[in-house]
Amino acid sequence: MNIPFLGHRREKPAVRDSEGIAELLAECELLRSQASRAGVRLDDSQASLEALDQLVPGSWRDDEDTLTWLGNDAGLYLGTVIVRTVPGAAWKIRYDGQPVVRLASGREFDVVDSGHQWAASGVPELSQLYAEVAEA
Numbered sequence: 001m002n003i004p005f006l007g008h009r010r011e012k013p014a015v016r017d018s019e020g021i022a023e024l025l026a027e028c029e030l031l032r033s034q035a036s037r038a039g040v041r042l043d044d045s046q047a048s049l050e051a052l053d054q055l056v057p058g059s060w061r062d063d064e065d066t067l068t069w070l071g072n073d074a075g076l077y078l079g080t081v082i083v084r085t086v087p088g089a090a091w092k093i094r095y096d097g098q099p100v101v102r103l104a105s106g107r108e109f110d111v112v113d114s115g116h117q118w119a120a121s122g123v124p125e126l127s128q129l130y131a132e133v134a135e136a
Contacts, residue, residue, distance in 0.1 A: 021091050025099055026080040031073035034060070042077065044084050046134075049127040052077075060119065067119055075115020078126050082111070086134050101133070109133055 026044070031052075035042050040051040052074070060066045079101045083089045088104025101109045114129050 021093070021099075022080070022083060025076045025091060028073040028077045028080070030066070030069050031077055034070065044081050046081065046085065046127060046130055049078065049081055049125075049130050053122070053125040053127050057122065068116070071116030071119035072112055073115065074118050074126065075110075075112035078115060078118075078129060079109075079111035081130060082109070082133055089133075103133065103136055105136060107136060 028042075032042055035048075035052060035055065038055050040048065040055065042048045042052075060070050076099065079091065079099065082101050083091055086103070090102055092100050092102040092108065094100055094108075098110065098112060101111050103109065111129075114124065114126075117124065118126055118129075
């Protein structure tokens with residue numbers, strides 16, 4: 001409905017550029033906080049994924065909300081490392097709103113699902129997933 005005296009509704013600007021999306025997805029606050037407390041520096045490198053794989057799960061597996069949030073963050077961090085280090089890799093937002101990493105070959109990798117698996121059981125390791133994707 002267009003009511004002239006109300007003027008045009010201003011719509012929130014969407015983050016459409018790939019750099020903006022990448023920065024937003026790279027935040028991973030809970031994961032960065034957990035890693036920092038354990039003395040692990042997340043510098044968007046393969047080595048940082050290896051260090052994350054060595055973290056002792058602590059209490060996050062006992063708290064469903066923390067487990068879910070940490071799984072999201074772990075997947076987004078894995079995706080961030082892939083996008084920043086694997087040539088041709090980029091973020092893509094699927095039709096259902098799920099962020100995935102698209103490789104130069106066209107293959108899409110659901111990093112969030114992988115992050116949830118890692119947070120829940122530690123398997124597969126994030127560094128192993130990275131190695132598989134980097135070779136593809």
